[in-house]
Amino acid sequence: MTIASFTGWALSFLLIIGAGVSLALQQVFNTRLRAELASPWWAGVGSYIVGLVLMLAIALAGALLSPSTQPLSRLIRHSSASSWTGGVFGAIFVATGIVMVPRFGAATVLAFVVVGQMVGSIVLDHIGFMGLPVHRVDATRLTGALLLILGVVMVRH
DSSP: OOOHHHHHHHHHHHHHHHHHHHHHHHHHHHHHHHHHOHHHHHHHHHHHHHHHHHHHHHHHHHHSOOOOOSSSSHHHHHOOOOGGGGHHHHHHHHHHHHHHHHHHHHHHHHHHHHHHHHHHHHHHHHTGGGOOOOOOHHHHHHHHHHHHHHHHHHOOO
């Protein structure tokens, strides 16, 4: 492995870890917004409005920096309906965090979220869901998932 490829690899993993930290921060800020607005549902709406504005700015900046050869309307028309359902799962995550973090704490909630992500990801990889490369379940992956669940139990107590 060259230094350049190692650096790219390391930066990629730091970015992913940063995204994980941002999930913890999101849950804490959303919990505070819930208390300030006296509603988990309006806190979720507020979180999505801010996220929408940021993603819109990023998308517009990206379009300006590297314009697509096809208009966005054409790309949207040729996308599948199921591909648009990701926001539903994001809303489930945000609403669950807003409701559960005050009850169980950020570490416990996110530990269980990670278990759910791991179990779901192992299954989706195993079946090659929606064109994912197939990565079969094996003893190593199952052991990792079980260790993760053990970690959740340890974080909970």
